[in-house]
Amino acid sequence: MEKKVIPHCPICLEEMKVGQEVVLDGTFKGILHTDCSYLTLEEVEDQGLYEEIIRRNQRWLKQFNHTIMH
Ligand SMILES: [Zn+2]
Numbered sequence: 390m391e392k393k394v395i396p397h398c399p400i401c402l403e404e405m406k407v408g409q410e411v412v413l414d415g416t417f418k419g420i421l422h423t424d425c426s427y428l429t430l431e432e433v434e435d436q437g438l439y440e441e442i443i444r445r446n447q448r449w450l451k452q453f454n455h456t457i458m459h
Pocket of ligand 1: 403425
C-alpha cells in the first residue's frame, strides 16, 4: 500500500473523513470540521462535505491529492 498523508483537523486532531461537514479556512488554507471551526463567515472560503471541498479546491490542496479520491 502507498503511504498516505491524511489531513487532520487542527482543532480536535481527528482524521478528516468522507461525509463530514467541513469548512475551508481562506486565510491559512486549511480544513476544519464545521463543529470545530472558530472562523467567522468572512474567513470561511468554502463549506460542505469533506470530499466536495477537496474536489472543489484541488488547486491548492494538491498536497492532499494522493490521500483520497484516487
Ligand atoms: Zn475537528
